[in-house]
Amino acid sequence: MASSSSSGLTFKLHPLVILNISDHYTRVKSQSQSQSPPSAVNGGETTSPPPRVFGCVIGVQSGRTVEIFNSFELLYYPSTNSLDRSFLEKKQELYKKVFPNFYILGWYSTGSEAEESDMHIHKALMDINESPIYVLLSPSINHAQKDLPVTIYESELHVIDGIPQLIFVRSSYTIETVEAERISVDHVAHLKPSDGGSAATQLAAHLTGIHSAIKMLNSRIRVLHHYLLAMQKGDIPCENSLLRQVSSLLRRLPAIESEKFQDDFLTEYNDTLLISYLAMLTNCSSSMNELVDKFSTAFEKHIIRGGRTAFF
Amino acid sequence: MNQNINSVESVVAQIQGLSSSADDVTHLHGLLKQSEELLQSESTRLAPFLAELDPSKHSLGYLYILEACTTAPKAKEQANELVLSIARFLNDCAAEQIHLAPDKFVSVCKRFKDQVMLLETPLRGVAPLLTAIRKLQSSSSEHLTSLHPDFLLLCLLAKCYKTGLCVLEHDIFEVDQPTDFFLYCYYGGMICIGQKRYRKALELLHNVVTAPMSTINAIAVEAYKKYILISLIHLGQFSTSLPKYASSVAQRNFKNFSQPYIELVTCYGNGKISELEAYVQANREKFEIDHNLGLVKQVVLSMYKQNIQRLTQTYLTLSLQDIANTVQLNSPKEAEMHVLQMIQNGEIYATINQKDGMVRFLEDPEQYKTCEMIEQIDSSIQRIMTLSKRLTALDEHMSCDSQYLAKAGRERQRFDFDDFDTTPQKFNI
Numbered sequence: 001m002a003s004s005s006s007s008g009l010t011f012k013l014h015p016l017v018i019l020n021i022s023d024h025y026t027r028v029k030s031q032s033q034s035q036s037p038p039s040a041v042n043g044g045e046t047t048s049p050p051p052r053v054f055g056c057v058i059g060v061q062s063g064r065t066v067e068i069f070n071s072f073e074l075l076y077y078p079s080t081n082s083l084d085r086s087f088l089e090k091k092q093e094l095y096k097k098v099f100p101n102f103y104i105l106g107w108y109s110t111g112s113e114a115e116e117s118d119m120h121i122h123k124a125l126m127d128i129n130e131s132p133i134y135v136l137l138s139p140s141i142n143h144a145q146k147d148l149p150v151t152i153y154e155s156e157l158h159v160i161d162g163i164p165q166l167i168f169v170r171s172s173y174t175i176e177t178v179e180a181e182r183i184s185v186d187h188v189a190h191l192k193p194s195d196g197g198s199a200a201t202q203l204a205a206h207l208t209g210i211h212s213a214i215k216m217l218n219s220r221i222r223v224l225h226h227y228l229l230a231m232q233k234g235d236i237p238c239e240n241s242l243l244r245q246v247s248s249l250l251r252r253l254p255a256i257e258s259e260k261f262q263d264d265f266l267t268e269y270n271d272t273l274l275i276s277y278l279a280m281l282t283n284c285s286s287s288m289n290e291l292v293d294k295f296s297t298a299f300e301k302h303i304i305r306g307g308r309t310a311f312f
Numbered sequence: 313m314n315q316n317i318n319s320v321e322s323v324v325a326q327i328q329g330l331s332s333s334a335d336d337v338t339h340l341h342g343l344l345k346q347s348e349e350l351l352q353s354e355s356t357r358l359a360p361f362l363a364e365l366d367p368s369k370h371s372l373g374y375l376y377i378l379e380a381c382t383t384a385p386k387a388k389e390q391a392n393e394l395v396l397s398i399a400r401f402l403n404d405c406a407a408e409q410i411h412l413a414p415d416k417f418v419s420v421c422k423r424f425k426d427q428v429m430l431l432e433t434p435l436r437g438v439a440p441l442l443t444a445i446r447k448l449q450s451s452s453s454e455h456l457t458s459l460h461p462d463f464l465l466l467c468l469l470a471k472c473y474k475t476g477l478c479v480l481e482h483d484i485f486e487v488d489q490p491t492d493f494f495l496y497c498y499y500g501g502m503i504c505i506g507q508k509r510y511r512k513a514l515e516l517l518h519n520v521v522t523a524p525m526s527t528i529n530a531i532a533v534e535a536y537k538k539y540i541l542i543s544l545i546h547l548g549q550f551s552t553s554l555p556k557y558a559s560s561v562a563q564r565n566f567k568n569f570s571q572p573y574i575e576l577v578t579c580y581g582n583g584k585i586s587e588l589e590a591y592v593q594a595n596r597e598k599f600e601i602d603h604n605l606g607l608v609k610q611v612v613l614s615m616y617k618q619n620i621q622r623l624t625q626t627y628l629t630l631s632l633q634d635i636a637n638t639v640q641l642n643s644p645k646e647a648e649m650h651v652l653q654m655i656q657n658g659e660i661y662a663t664i665n666q667k668d669g670m671v672r673f674l675e676d677p678e679q680y681k682t683c684e685m686i687e688q689i690d691s692s693i694q695r696i697m698t699l700s701k702r703l704t705a706l707d708e709h710m711s712c713d714s715q716y717l718a719k720a721g722r723e724r725q726r727f728d729f730d731d732f733d734t735t736p737q738k739f740n741i
Contacts, residue, residue, distance in 0.1 A: 263681055266681045266682065266683065266686070267679075267680065267681050269686060270680045270681065270685055270686060270689065271680075273686060273689040273690065273693065274680070274689060276693060277689055277692060277693050277696070280693060280696045280697065280700065281696060283700060284696055284699060284700045284703060287700065287703045287704060287707055288703055290707060291703060291706055291707045291710060292556070292557040294707070294710045294711065294716055294720075295524075295557070295710060295716075296556075296557070297716060297719050297720055298710070298713060298715045298716035298719055298720075299524065299715065
């Protein structure tokens with residue numbers, strides 16, 4: 001378990017896999033918790049160790065690119081430290097019918113680190129795929145951590161103490177999304193309150209989301225800007241590939257240049273500004289009205305009022 | 313006598329010695345307060361001592377001596393040098409030191425103004441008073457000082473309206489004395505009328521008319537008369553009921569004092585120029601007494617504008633001859649002149665076809681599609697946001713005010729146990 005892989009394979013992970021694994025884990029955890037309260041009374045343990053879930057990942061391998069599309073769950077027998085083989089083969093047949101291109105690429109599990117016992121399961125899968133992948137999801141919630149808690153391990157034959165052994169090595173991966181995945185991830189990320197809220201809270205939630213997105217964009221552009229300035233001053237050695245990337249990014253905007261677009265865009269922009277101006281004017285006049293009422297109550301001498309007044 | 317002169321000299325020496333740092337200056341301030349009667353008694357002989365002091369470094373001491381100097385009534389010949397020395401002082405003095413004795417500063421400036429008016433050269437007083445205002449106000453430019461109305465009065469008398477306008481541009485948020493406020497707005501309104509900035513004049517006069525007052529005062533009555541006239545010139549209409557935030561005293565009594573003007577309004581509303589002119593002719597003296605005759609003549613002229621604008625709402629194209637007939641002008645040439653003037657001022661949008669003498673009325677060409685419009689709206693939104701913050705602060709302040717709480721509590725309904733409704737209700741105000 002160390003260093004980085006030297007196999008030269010590029011891995012692409014789809015969000016569906018991550019969602020599946022986390023869903024599997026959450027389900028198992030909540031089911032075990034609902035069953036365990038009577039048994040947790042005895043013993044001094046406050047929390048039992050989180051359960052480990054196992055499953056298979058499937059996808060496509062073309063050339064040097066390995067794309068992991070989907071995953072399914074498997075039962076784990078702790079006694080033999082192996083996965084349910086017959087079920088795996090059955091599932092494989094079913095998936096072959098629907099997705100003829102997909103192969104079993106490896107397996108997944110949850111936990112904070114890859115363990116020695118995992119190598120046993122890994123070797124067992126080697127007859128299906130000569131170099132399986134091990135996807136590890138760390139379910140502990142760490143708010144400070146910015147990256148995804150997902151690691152992909154490969155196995156390599158290393159000579160340690162004269163004995164050739166298989167060890168896990170980390171590989172880097174990128175996230176690849178399909179349109180449908182993007183929509184669902186977006187939906188999960190912006191879970192609305194269950195009663196739908198009033199129009200005001202929904203608008204506020206929507207605008208907060210946009211605000212945080214823009215803030216993040218702003219901070220990242222600032223980092224880039226800072227980096228370019230430092231490069232210009234000569235503090236950092238000039239890296240042409242990065243410069244090319246930045247320039248291609250800049251050339252992506254503006255996306256549309258036509259006259260009609262400008263017209264429509266500016267009209268709509270002005271309309272929105274006018275509406276907010278109107279809203280502010282109304283707000284201001286309402287507070288002014290209240291202020292004037294209070295002032296006249298406080299300082300006017302003769303106030304002719306008949307009967308009961310409005311209660312406020 | 314000699315003893316007093318010696319004491320004065322010792323005071324001068326103290327001033328020269330103790331004017332360097334802020335602590336020294338406060339110490340000096342205390343000393344000067346003690347020697348005030350001494351200075352007052354020697355007021356006639358203080359002039360030579362002024363020469364020993366430097367107004368920019370020893371501003372506080374200079375101010376005290378100057379103030380004592382000016383208490384004595386001066387003959388007209390001496391007024392000239394006095395004006396010169398005060399003007400020099402106002403230009404050179406240090407603002408931080410002045411802030412320790414603001415009332416003395418104000419009284420010196422007032423006497424300066426009196427002298428300048430005595431000499432009948434108001435123009436000489438304009439620039440020094442402007443610097444004086446800036447120095448007195450250096451804490452925030454939103455504070456109304458007692459010098460503002462004097463300054464505006466001098467601007468009016470000297471006919472340099474533009475300088476007056478630059479002071480009027482700043483919004484005022486804090487006022488010390490109500491008289492200052494009334495005078496400031498009244499003179500400010502007159503300056504704006506002089507510069508033909510009717511909208512700002514209307515706003516200032518409106519402030520005077522609706523300001524809180526427990527009894528009516530002459531300034532407000534005069535302002536009300538001008539308010540009627542400006543509102544006719546600029547807006548073409550006038551409603552005799554004041555808004556609800558005007559004081560009840562004003563709402564009841566103003567009309568009694570400005571009867572001829574109210575009748576002018578009704579005459580204007582009829583839309584007939586000849587009747588209007590006849591009415592003006594009949595009541596000439598009344599308008600002249602109030603020095604409002606020039607404004608009244610402008611009201612008559614504005615009648616044409618109102619009539620032409622009314623035409624834009626009915627017709628798309630109209631010939632110049634028809635315009636002349638409807639508006640009761642003498643010839644199409646005059647009509648063309650009026651329409652041209654209005655197009656230039658931006659009051660209507662039209663094109664004149666000179667070949668067949670037709671005028672075509674157009675819509676407002678603003679499409680609200682440009683970047684400049686974005687900037688304009690954006691700046692308006694920013695202004696409103698700051699204003700809104702101020703209003704909320706004022707509102708909170710008012711809610712905590714003891715007088716308000718006393719009166720609001722009294723008006724609260726008192727519930728019997730039976731009246732109490734147990735079902736919760738939502739009050740939307």
